[in-house]
Amino acid sequence: MTHQFPSLSPEQKKELSDIAQRIVAPGKGILAADESTGTMGKRLQKINVENTEENRRCFRELLFSSNPSIANSVGGVIFFHETLYQKSDSGKLFPQVVKEKGIVVGIKVDKGTAGLNGTDGETTTQGLDGLSERCAQYKKDGCDFAKWRCVLKISDGCPSALAIAENANVLARYASICQQNGLVPIVEPEILPDGAHDLQRCQYVTEKVLAAVYKALSDHHVYLEGTLLKPNMVTAGHSCTKKFTPQEVGMATVTALRRTVPASVPGICFLSGGQSEEEASLNLNAINQVPLHRPWKLTFSYGRALQASALAAWQGKAANKGAAQEAFCNRAKINGLASKGEYKPSGSADQASMQSLYTASYVY
Amino acid sequence: MTHQFPTLSEAQKRELHETALRIVSPGKGILAADESVGSMAKRLAQVGVENAEENRRQYRQILFSADDRINGCIGGVIFFHETLYQHTDNGVPFVKLIRDRGILVGVKVDKGVVPLAGTCGETTTQGLDGLSERCAQYKKDGAVFAKWRCVLKISEANPSKLAITENANVLARYSSICQQHGIVPVIEPEVLPDGDHDLRRCQYVTEKVLAAVYKAMSDHHVYLEGTLLKPNMVTPGHSCSIKYSPEEVAMATVTAIRRTVPPAVTGIAFLSGGQSEEEASINLNAINNCPLAKPWILTFSFGRALQASALRAWRGHKENEKAATEQFIKRAEINSLACRGKYTGGDNHGEAGQRVYGSSHAY
Numbered sequence: 001m002t003h004q005f006p007s008l009s010p011e012q013k014k015e016l017s018d019i020a021q022r023i024v025a026p027g028k029g030i031l032a033a034d035e036s037t038g039t040m041g042k043r044l045q046k047i048n049v050e051n052t053e054e055n056r057r058c059f060r061e062l063l064f065s066s067n068p069s070i071a072n073s074v075g076g077v078i079f080f081h082e083t084l085y086q087k088s089d090s091g092k093l094f095p096q097v098v099k100e101k102g103i104v105v106g107i108k109v110d111k112g113t114a115g116l117n118g119t120d121g122e123t124t125t126q127g128l129d130g131l132s133e134r135c136a137q138y139k140k141d142g143c144d145f146a147k148w149r150c151v152l153k154i155s156d157g158c159p160s161a162l163a164i165a166e167n168a169n170v171l172a173r174y175a176s177i178c179q180q181n182g183l184v185p186i187v188e189p190e191i192l193p194d195g196a197h198d199l200q201r202c203q204y205v206t207e208k209v210l211a212a213v214y215k216a217l218s219d220h221h222v223y224l225e226g227t228l229l230k231p232n233m234v235t236a237g238h239s240c241t242k243k244f245t246p247q248e249v250g251m252a253t254v255t256a257l258r259r260t261v262p263a264s265v266p267g268i269c270f271l272s273g274g275q276s277e278e279e280a281s282l283n284l285n286a287i288n289q290v291p292l293h294r295p296w297k298l299t300f301s302y303g304r305a306l307q308a309s310a311l312a313a314w315q316g317k318a319a320n321k322g323a324a325q326e327a328f329c330n331r332a333k334i335n336g337l338a339s340k341g342e343y344k345p346s347g348s349a350d351q352a353s354m355q356s357l358y359t360a361s362y363v364y
Numbered sequence: 365m366t367h368q369f370p371t372l373s374e375a376q377k378r379e380l381h382e383t384a385l386r387i388v389s390p391g392k393g394i395l396a397a398d399e400s401v402g403s404m405a406k407r408l409a410q411v412g413v414e415n416a417e418e419n420r421r422q423y424r425q426i427l428f429s430a431d432d433r434i435n436g437c438i439g440g441v442i443f444f445h446e447t448l449y450q451h452t453d454n455g456v457p458f459v460k461l462i463r464d465r466g467i468l469v470g471v472k473v474d475k476g477v478v479p480l481a482g483t484c485g486e487t488t489t490q491g492l493d494g495l496s497e498r499c500a501q502y503k504k505d506g507a508v509f510a511k512w513r514c515v516l517k518i519s520e521a522n523p524s525k526l527a528i529t530e531n532a533n534v535l536a537r538y539s540s541i542c543q544q545h546g547i548v549p550v551i552e553p554e555v556l557p558d559g560d561h562d563l564r565r566c567q568y569v570t571e572k573v574l575a576a577v578y579k580a581m582s583d584h585h586v587y588l589e590g591t592l593l594k595p596n597m598v599t600p601g602h603s604c605s606i607k608y609s610p611e612e613v614a615m616a617t618v619t620a621i622r623r624t625v626p627p628a629v630t631g632i633a634f635l636s637g638g639q640s641e642e643e644a645s646i647n648l649n650a651i652n653n654c655p656l657a658k659p660w661i662l663t664f665s666f667g668r669a670l671q672a673s674a675l676r677a678w679r680g681h682k683e684n685e686k687a688a689t690e691q692f693i694k695r696a697e698i699n700s701l702a703c704r705g706k707y708t709g710g711d712n713h714g715e716a717g718q719r720v721y722g723s724s725h726a727y
Contacts, residue, residue, distance in 0.1 A: 002521060004568040014725040157366055204368040211582035218575035224623050225724070258628040259588050263659050264619070295627050295659040 007221045008179060016226025017266070019144045019184045023104050023228065024267030027336045028075030029300035030186075032271075033060055033307075034108035034147065036080060043307075049316035057086045062314060063307070064088065064097045066325045073336030076104040078147050078186075078301070084138070095142035106145035106186065107138045109174070113151055122163040124170055125150045131174065135181035145184040147230065147301075148174045153192045154205050154237065164212045172216035179223055186269070186301070188230035189213050193273050195237035199244050203234045203252045203364065210260035224264040230301045231257075233270050233283055250286035254294060255364040267297035272305035277331055278345070280305035281338045288341030299339035306331050371585050372543060380590025381630065383508050383548045387468050387592065388631030391700045392439030393664035394550075394594075396635075397427055397671075398472035398511060400444060407671075413680035421450045426678060426688045427671065428452070428461050433693050437700035440468040442511050442550070442665070448502070459506040470509035470550065471502050473538070477515055486527040488534055489514045495538065499545040509548040511594065511665075512538045517556045518569050518601065528576045536580035543587055550633070550665065552594040553577050557637050559601035563608050567598045567616045567727065574624035588628040594665045595621070597634050597647055611721045614650035618658060619727040631661035636669030641695055644669035645702045645709075652705030655721055663703040670695045 041051040049055050060083050077098050088097050095105045111127035150167040152159040175185035189209050234252040236244055272280040287298050309327035314320050337343040405415040413419050424447050441462050451457050459469050475491035514531035516523040539549040553573050598616040600608055636644040651662050678688035701707040
């Protein structure tokens, strides 16, 4: 590490930094609408809708043509490749529809996971081949940020040192290539919630994974001010018998991030994983109320946690479009408030939700 | 990295974190009075004083007998081993003198640099052997924090990957051992200012070094909230022909640490390196006024930059002791202002008022 060689000019750095700031402007987060064709198949099957290109277009049209006030809560939308070239009912390309609302357009650029031989079912993520050329084209086609998802899991033998190092490295390569082409890379090292592990174990693993990610980003000379992080919240595994409050989730999550994510990263946009819409909002809200100094924006990058109600209201019927859009706008607004720690759930004001429930004596 | 194994209990973590917070309480920094016998030889030679144990004792007494004015300026004092067991003229142990003022006692625990074979004059630092037992003893003897200095240099071929990883690793081992004994480790990865490299090069190297340090800390399961960092400020090399303003030094320094030092680290106490007393204070002040968000306390851990005037005023003469102590108090008060961004002094500082920090994108 003796000499610095040029990576980005000051103008390129400023462009990336400005884009990142716009996406995570106060009160805003990201709509992850980048479900692959296969994943959309699963979503549509739940409401008995056929997985055709037109139906996928219809549903995304529903989301993107919502009331323009959506831009108060949504700073960016992540597209899937197919969707980037589809048009609204009025014949306008979707990126343009979104941009006209003042929302930044992003694109999923990874090509899914691939097995790591010799591990216990662990994976890395592919998609680096020709990535530079693809990024240049996406930039021309209206994108200003990209997303790449790596996956790790917790079990007796996982995550292994190889899985952590390999995924951190591939995320850093992707980030470096994106920045060369004017795209802000969203770095997503998801640790799955599958398993019976407790909150503490998830926190430990998350800290190790994120430390490796930021070391790799440093090694690859990535400009941190022009990146965003999309991590899992720190939660107990799905089959963990112990229940934890949003305050405990918040404290564990913020502690992990404070120990690993440099202050120069402008924003952290949590994935919702398997959480319900309400759970994801309550946890995000709790995260933004944790009494520790948080030098980055802490907001959302939600897929299911923004779309589930809308999908259920739609049922594939044009007549339900308005109701579906309202459901979507409602969740967006709630998450916008949660990203400022201002979400006050009405209705069932159970005694617990009002009090701080995290054990003050527990040192995370 | 599958399972967590016990390192520190909740009570141990709390103790370490609280100690760290007390050392860097707002307005306070560290007096680095841990010069080895060899280093003291150089200092005393400059004022014509013989490097005898008694002279070293008398000199430290000048610093430690400062009055209550330093209580709000000095959060901790780093001792050299010998000094930890010395007394005042009246037989009061130095450790007691300091502790009774509410100032925390630290001790230098490394045993100096040793060469890394196969590199271009690079070093690592030794001192890990029996460190655990030594820490336990130091804790009994009144120390609550420790310091360990690693050294890196910038040149055509340096710092090498080996020097960076080896020094980061040894700092992490030291930290891990300290924490087991309730001692807060001050982590010092000094990048020397020797050379003619510019500000940008120093920033680049500092970022790489600090990134490696914190990865090593993570690998060694060090509890960051119970540590302090003692880095160099980002400055050009001594023989660099370009001159930079304090604001440029501040912007480069704060940018580098924002990119590498996790917010969980309780405080960053800069070393002064070869800077003059005034230069160090002005730079620290500019750092604290830098308009970028700074999630840690940013203060001082100065040796020469707190003592130079005191040493010169003393010159080994008993009748100069009070005057020498005054010089030290003066610098302590100035740095207390600087670490709060409130130091307005300095004669060659151009016009007061708006300082130009420049855009963070250019760094």
